[in-house]
Amino acid sequence: MEGPDFSAPLPMTNNLVLSLKALSKRFGSVVANDAVSIDLHQGEVLSLLGENGAGKTTLMNMLFGHYMPDSGTVDVADMDGNMHPLTLGHPQAALEAGIGMVHQHFTLAENLSALDNILLGSESLLRWRQNHRAARHKIAGIIERTGLSAPLDEKVGNLSVGERQRVEILKALYHDARILVLDEPTAVLTPQEADTLFENIGAMTKDGLSVIFISHKLREVLAFSHRIAVLRHGRKVGEIATKDADEKSIARMMVGADTPVNPREDIAVGAPVLQLKSITVSGDSARNSLQDANLTVHANEVVGIAGVSGNGQSALASIVSGLAGPDHGEMLVDDVAITRFDPPNLLKSGIGRIPEDRHHDGVIGAMTVAENLIIERLNDPDVQKNGFLRQEIIREHAQELCRDYDVRGPGIDAQARLLSGGNIQKLILARVFECSPRLILANQPTRGLDLGAANEVARRLLEARKRGAGILLISEDLDEVLALSDRIVVIHDGQLIAAKDKDRASIGLMMAGEHT
Amino acid sequence: MDILQILISDSFWAAAFRIATPLIFGVLGALICEKAGVLNLGIEGIFAAGAMAGWMAVWLGAGLWGGLLVAALTGGAFGLLHAILTVPLGLSQHVSGLGITMLATSLSYFTYRTTLPNVSSPPRIVPFQPLDIPVLSDLPFVGLVLFQQTAMTWLAFFMVALVWWVLNRTPLGMAIRAVGDNPDAVDAQGLSVYGLRIGAIVAGSALMALGGAFLTMSAFDAFFFGMVNGRGWICIALVIFASWRPGKALLGAVLFGAFDAFQVRLQTEVGALVPSQVFLMAPYVMSIIALVIVARRAEYPRALLTPWFKGQR
Numbered sequence: 001m002e003g004p005d006f007s008a009p010l011p012m013t014n015n016l017v018l019s020l021k022a023l024s025k026r027f028g029s030v031v032a033n034d035a036v037s038i039d040l041h042q043g044e045v046l047s048l049l050g051e052n053g054a055g056k057t058t059l060m061n062m063l064f065g066h067y068m069p070d071s072g073t074v075d076v077a078d079m080d081g082n083m084h085p086l087t088l089g090h091p092q093a094a095l096e097a098g099i100g101m102v103h104q105h106f107t108l109a110e111n112l113s114a115l116d117n118i119l120l121g122s123e124s125l126l127r128w129r130q131n132h133r134a135a136r137h138k139i140a141g142i143i144e145r146t147g148l149s150a151p152l153d154e155k156v157g158n159l160s161v162g163e164r165q166r167v168e169i170l171k172a173l174y175h176d177a178r179i180l181v182l183d184e185p186t187a188v189l190t191p192q193e194a195d196t197l198f199e200n201i202g203a204m205t206k207d208g209l210s211v212i213f214i215s216h217k218l219r220e221v222l223a224f225s226h227r228i229a230v231l232r233h234g235r236k237v238g239e240i241a242t243k244d245a246d247e248k249s250i251a252r253m254m255v256g257a258d259t260p261v262n263p264r265e266d267i268a269v270g271a272p273v274l275q276l277k278s279i280t281v282s283g284d285s286a287r288n289s290l291q292d293a294n295l296t297v298h299a300n301e302v303v304g305i306a307g308v309s310g311n312g313q314s315a316l317a318s319i320v321s322g323l324a325g326p327d328h329g330e331m332l333v334d335d336v337a338i339t340r341f342d343p344p345n346l347l348k349s350g351i352g353r354i355p356e357d358r359h360h361d362g363v364i365g366a367m368t369v370a371e372n373l374i375i376e377r378l379n380d381p382d383v384q385k386n387g388f389l390r391q392e393i394i395r396e397h398a399q400e401l402c403r404d405y406d407v408r409g410p411g412i413d414a415q416a417r418l419l420s421g422g423n424i425q426k427l428i429l430a431r432v433f434e435c436s437p438r439l440i441l442a443n444q445p446t447r448g449l450d451l452g453a454a455n456e457v458a459r460r461l462l463e464a465r466k467r468g469a470g471i472l473l474i475s476e477d478l479d480e481v482l483a484l485s486d487r488i489v490v491i492h493d494g495q496l497i498a499a500k501d502k503d504r505a506s507i508g509l510m511m512a513g514e515h516t
Numbered sequence: 517m518d519i520l521q522i523l524i525s526d527s528f529w530a531a532a533f534r535i536a537t538p539l540i541f542g543v544l545g546a547l548i549c550e551k552a553g554v555l556n557l558g559i560e561g562i563f564a565a566g567a568m569a570g571w572m573a574v575w576l577g578a579g580l581w582g583g584l585l586v587a588a589l590t591g592g593a594f595g596l597l598h599a600i601l602t603v604p605l606g607l608s609q610h611v612s613g614l615g616i617t618m619l620a621t622s623l624s625y626f627t628y629r630t631t632l633p634n635v636s637s638p639p640r641i642v643p644f645q646p647l648d649i650p651v652l653s654d655l656p657f658v659g660l661v662l663f664q665q666t667a668m669t670w671l672a673f674f675m676v677a678l679v680w681w682v683l684n685r686t687p688l689g690m691a692i693r694a695v696g697d698n699p700d701a702v703d704a705q706g707l708s709v710y711g712l713r714i715g716a717i718v719a720g721s722a723l724m725a726l727g728g729a730f731l732t733m734s735a736f737d738a739f740f741f742g743m744v745n746g747r748g749w750i751c752i753a754l755v756i757f758a759s760w761r762p763g764k765a766l767l768g769a770v771l772f773g774a775f776d777a778f779q780v781r782l783q784t785e786v787g788a789l790v791p792s793q794v795f796l797m798a799p800y801v802m803s804i805i806a807l808v809i810v811a812r813r814a815e816y817p818r819a820l821l822t823p824w825f826k827g828q829r
Contacts, residue, residue, distance in 0.1 A: 092706035107704040109694035110818065116690045121705025123687040130687055175705075 015042040015081050017210050018099075018179050023062055023072035025055075032058040034234045035072065040179065042077075045201060045211045047221040047242070050231035051254055051450040052421075056214045057104075059231070060181050064101045065091040076179070095121075100172025101181040106164050110157035114150050115139075118171045135174075142173045146203045147196075161308070162193040169200070173209075180204070181212045186220060190308050191478060191508030198224045216254075218247045219479065230254055255451050262458050262483075265466065269486070270299030272335070273350075273438045273470035274320070279329035281315045281494075289494040290315045293329070297439060297470035302461065304485030305474040305496075307511055312494040313474050314356075317443045320472060321353045322346035334438055347376060352437030354428055356444045356474075358421065362428045365417030369409065370398035372416045373431050405430040406456070422453030429460050440464055443474045458484055478507065522781045526660040531780075533665055534735065536773030538563070540672040541727030542751035543758065543765040544679050545591075545720040550755055551683065552716035553696035553819040557613025558598050559724050560748030561620030562591045566725025568624035571732035571739045572631065574641045584668075584729055591725020592718045594620050599717040603710050606823030617748070628739060638738040644668055668726075668734045673766075675723065680762040692716050696817035699824040709824050724748070746800075753803055756811045771806075775799035 018040040025033045033055045040046050050056045061067045063074060068089040075083040076097040087093040094101075108117050119135055136152070143149055150166045151159065159167065165185060172180055182201075186194040201211055201224065215221050221228055221242075228245055230238040230253040238253040274297040281290040290312050297303045307313060318324040319331065325341035332338065333349040347353075355361035363372045374383045374394055383394060398412040407426045409419040416424065425445070432440060442461060446454035461484065465471055475481050481488055488499040490510040499507050522528050542559060549556040556562075570587030574580060594616055601612040632638065644666035647653075653663040683689040691712055695702045699709045727747070732739050750772060758764035779795040787795075 091704065095706050101704070103700075103704070105700075107698065107701040109697040109701045111693055111697045111815075112690060117694070117701065119687070120690055120694055120701065121707045125686075125688040125691060125707075127687050129685050130690070171705075 015077065016040070016083065017042050017077040017081075018063075019075040019083065020059070020063065021073045021075070023059060023069045023074070025058055025062060025067060025069050031234050033062070033069075036231070036234070036236050038229055038236065038239075040210050040212060042081075042210055043205045043208055044227065045205055045213055045225040047225035047228045048212055048214045048231065049216065049218075049221050049228055049250060049254060051216060052448055053450065054231040054254075055234040056231055057183060058234075060101065060183060060212070060214060062088065063094065063181065064099060065089055065094045079178075095175055095177075098176055098178035099181065100169075100175060100177030100179070102165065102168045102172060102183065102185060104183045104187065106168055108156045108164055108167060111155065113153050113155055114159065114163075114167045114170075115152040117156055117167060118152075118174050120171075122175060139170060139174060142170060145207050146173070146200050148173075148200050161188045161310075162190075162196075165189070165197070166200075173204075178208070179210050179212070181214070183214045184216070185213070186215070186217065187476075188309065190512045191504065192512050194220065217479070218251060221250070222247060232256055251451070262455065262462055264462060264484070267300045267466060269301040270468060272296050272298050273333065274472065275330075275332040275335075276319070277330040277332070279319060279326045279331065281319065281324065281326050283315055288312075288315050288318075290319070290326070290496075291494045293494075293496045295472075295489060295496055297472050299438070299468050299470050300465055301487065302465055302471040302473055302485045304481035304488045305472065305491050306478055306481045306488055306499070306507055307476070307491035309476050311491050313443070313491055315494065316491065316496075317356065317441060317474060320346075320351065320439075320441045321355075322351075347435075350438035352432035352435060352440045352469075354425075354432060354440065354442045354445050356447075358424050358428060359417075363416040363419075363424055366415055368413050369402065369407065369416055369419070369427060370395050370412040372427060373398050373401055376431060377435070401430040401434065402427075405433075405460075422449050422456075425449060425453065425457060429457065433460065433464060436467075437469060439470045439472065441472050441474075444476065445473070446475075446477070446480060454480075478504065478511075482507075519782075522778060522785075526657045528777050528781060529657075529661040529774075530664065531777035532770060532773040533661065533669060534773070535776045536769040537665075537669045537672050537734070538727035538730040538747055539751055539754060539769035539772060540676065540766055541730065542724050542748060543754040543769055544675055544762060545723035545727070546751050546755045547758065547760055547762065547765055548679065548683075548692070548720035548723070549595075549717050550817055550820055551696045551760055552692050552713045552720075553699065553817055553822065553824075554599070554602055554713055554717055555609045555613060555752075555821055556595070556598055556616075556717060556720060556724075557610060557752065558594055558616030558620060558721065559613075559751055560744060560746070561617035561624075562594050562721050562724040563728035563731075563744040563748045564624045565594055565620040566591050566728030567732040567743060568628055568728075568739050569725070570729030571641060572627070574733060575639055580644055580733060583733055584726060587725045587729035587733075588722040591728070592722040594725075595718040595721025596714070598721065599714040602823070603713045603717070606825060609821055621744075624739075625741060638740065640737045641733070643732075643737045644734040666734045668730050671726070672730075676762050676766045683762065693817075696819050699819055703824075703826070709826070724751075727751070750800075750803065753807055756814050757803070757806055759810070759814055760817065768806075772799055772803060775802050 016039055020036060020038045022035040022037055023033055024035050036059055048056050062069045074086040074088060076086045077083050086097050148166045148170055150163045150170060156164060156167060185197060205211060213225055222245060225242050228240050228242055228250060229236060230250060232254060276293055276295040279290055279293040283289040319326055322341045322343045322345060330337055333351060377383060384390060395412060402412060405426045407423050409423050445457050461471055473484055482502055488502060488507060490497050490499055490507060492511060492513045497510055499510060546556055546559055566587040569590035570583040573586035574583035578586060598612055598616045601607045602609045646664040646666055649663050653659045683693060691702060691707055695709055695712045702709050728744060731743055754765060754768040757768045776799045779798045783792055783795045
């Protein structure tokens with residue numbers, strides 16, 4: 001892997017720049033953070049590692065003044081290195097203390113230029129005109145030192161995700177941040193963009209900046225930080241110098257137990273179950289378009305679609321699930337051409353769907369768990385008789401599925417919205433697998449799930465593969481695609497390109513639109 | 517007389533600009549509110565309140581410019597009420613706005629009736645007079661069209677330039693536009709989302725009230741019931757027509773003024789053949805057609821209608 005060398009000892013004076021002392025925060029009965037203490041030194045990259053819901057973002061939101069901690073204090077170094085207590089609960093105080101935060105969801109105004117976004121809040125609102133010349137000069141200096149470049153005069157709405165992120169970082173540095181917090185910065189980037197980001201971070205830390213880097217990706221945490229702090233259930237459960245850590249040990253810290261590795265048996269693939277032939281969809285943007293897409297998924301096979309989000313994955317998923325028909329081209333399921341693109345018809349042809357947004361499209365939150373389990377087959381005689389739902393059978397059936405698929409929650413008569421993300425996903429898996437589909441469309445099946453639940457989803461998908469289903473896996477997580485797929489197809493700008501082999505670097509280049 | 521002759525007559529264009537003036541104030545006011553992310557349907561009532569308050573202040577001896585100040589403050593007060601309901605409390609902007617319209621209209625009528633219980637026709641004031649600018653006013657065509665308007669029309673033109681400058685060239689303008697696109701961006705930079713939105717609504721409402729004041733202090737010389745007559749609603753449509761740009765807002769207002777002036781003249785020409793209601797309807801039909809064409813591409817401020825609450829992200 002390219003990038004700066006983090007294994008070398010820190011060329012630093014060990015100056016403390018930030019000290020979180022026993023920060024605690026409760027939301028109702030949930031303890032989000034329990035007496036978490038963390039120190040950060042000058043020029044250091046500290047990874048804050050933890051599963052979803054471990055309390056990483058809450059901790060940083062307290063540091064940045066978005067939340068008021070229930071107890072605990074924060075000390076920050078001033079320009080001369082003297083530590084002062086930080087006024088908590090005020091973003092303005094954090095900004096003035098030199099703390100900059102790049103949120104996972106960018107806080108940029110899309111209707112303003114990159115430059116105006118960077119300047120926002122830095123000038124008195126009573127000024128009669130903006131002082132662009134001095135600002136450009138200062139930004140040019142920052143760009144020179146860090147290598148962060150962005151088209152300053154372009155509207156943010158026209159920028160790519162990577163460029164927007166650089167604008168966010170430039171904004172923080174322009175406001176004289178000496179401590180930069182990056183919340184899951186690589187979640188939206190191609191591997192190459194991520195490498196560039198890490199190079200920029202390397203340059204920034206040489207310049208004296210300190211970085212807290214929130215992530216749940218073990219690979220990049222190991223490659224790009226000096227020290228790793230691990231959070232679990234709101235507590236700090238470990239802290240380790242990166243050079244002493246390996247993937248297995250920090251995964252164990254994160255989860256609290258060894259994570260099982262799903263065995264992927266070699267199975268000979270069967271006949272094609274899904275064939276797309278020259279499918280073209282002309283949507284209003286690249287996000288909704290496909291150009292001359294060809295794809296085949298066989299029985300006993302997982303085909304992974306790798307790509308940065310917004311490159312046509314939604315269009316592909318819409319076609320395969322029947323939400324939209326193509327402008328040109330043909331789709332065959334089990335060698336039968338699909339003539340009518342509507343979801344019930346495709347369901348009947350043997351396609352099971354795990355939708356991207358499980359809360360919005362996967363369940364109806366106001367209906368019960370039992371009802372959600374039968375919602376795709378309301379006309380089935382098992383479920384209704386003469387137009388009346390057979391409540392007894394439906395409830396028994398739900399009990400059984402919840403047991404088999406380990407769906408935990410307040411029970412089968414509770415509203416589905418009360419379930420956690422992982423349990424909603426298990427509910428959807430139960431509903432899909434029960435119909436023994438020929439093809440399973442798994443769109444971002446593990447996004448936002450903790451490691452345990454993600455592992456369970458992966459195990460079920462591989463089980464279905466073994467049973468003879470074809471699986472079309474769409475995921476932005478390249479590691480997941482690499483781990484589960486038999487074949488990988490890269491989607492970029494509405495085009496599908498088969499990857500020659502499972503090589504991370506070349507797939508990364510293809511995701512960025514560069515053909516090798 | 518044919519249509520062409522109407523279109524090139526100076527009195528027609530003078531009328532177009534006269535009709536456009538209150539709309540320019542109103543559309544600028546609505547534009548500022550919406551740029552900050554809040555729809556202000558109080559506009560129709562704020563017009564009435566401005567018309568009433570300005571006129572009554574002059575009648576009570578405040579002077580014309582004093583009257584405008586009173587109108588602006590009255591509009592600002594109703595704006596503040598709308599702002600408190602929709603910004604920190606985050607209530608429905610539609611419901612609050614319509615409520616403000618009903619409240620402001622009724623309060624204006626109520627004040628009028630209680631102050632002047634025994635009059636059959638309202639007392640008249642001496643309104644703004646056409647500005648006579650030496651040399652320029654004597655120019656052919658342009659002289660009559662532009663240089664014989666009242667000071668309020670010129671104030672409206674000045675406001676277009678001022679609003680454009682503030683929104684596009686000042687840090688305050690950047691902050692207002694940002695708060696209408698992504699309030700989180702403003703909050704993350706330590707600026708007050710509530711402060712910016714409330715301020716924009718108060719300022720925008722003050723401008724709307726000036727549009728109302730034009731009716732009683734320049735176009736006419738007294739307050740009548742029902743004199744606002746849907747001008748506020750037209751402004752709401754014109755903002756979309758203008759794609760939230762002050763320059764286009766001016767254009768839209770003048771176009772509407774031209775349609776309105778045109779239908780009056782056409783009525784006298786062919787009124788015997790076509791019922792007058794058709795002509796009265798024409799400017800509104802034209803604005804609907806213009807909206808259908810333009811609004812399909814309109815880029816709404818992204819955070820319009822979406823309340824934002826501190827500490828929730």
